[in-house]
Amino acid sequence: MGSFGGMEILIVLMVILLFFGAKRIPELARGIGQGMNEFRKASDQIKQELEQGEKEGLGSTDKTQSSEKTEESKVN
Numbered sequence: 001m002g003s004f005g006g007m008e009i010l011i012v013l014m015v016i017l018l019f020f021g022a023k024r025i026p027e028l029a030r031g032i033g034q035g036m037n038e039f040r041k042a043s044d045q046i047k048q049e050l051e052q053g054e055k056e057g058l059g060s061t062d063k064t065q066s067s068e069k070t071e072e073s074k075v076n
Contacts, residue, residue, distance in 0.1 A: 020028060
């Protein structure tokens with residue numbers, strides 16, 4: 001289960017060429033590139049939202065904990 005060597009990569013490229021043809025390969029590559037770009041943008045957006053949530057959450061955790069304690073004391 002090692003990495004692919006040069007010969008294996010060449011065989012995979014030849015099989016792709018046979019399946020899709022020379023005209024479709026640029027279209028496929030463009031589509032894959034666009035998909036990767038969208039995935040990267042979504043990943044960056046999620047990271048930003050998590051960081052923003054952590055920053056906002058740090059200030060509000062004290063308030064949340066104190067409000068939970070008052071609710072517990074009301075129930076008891």
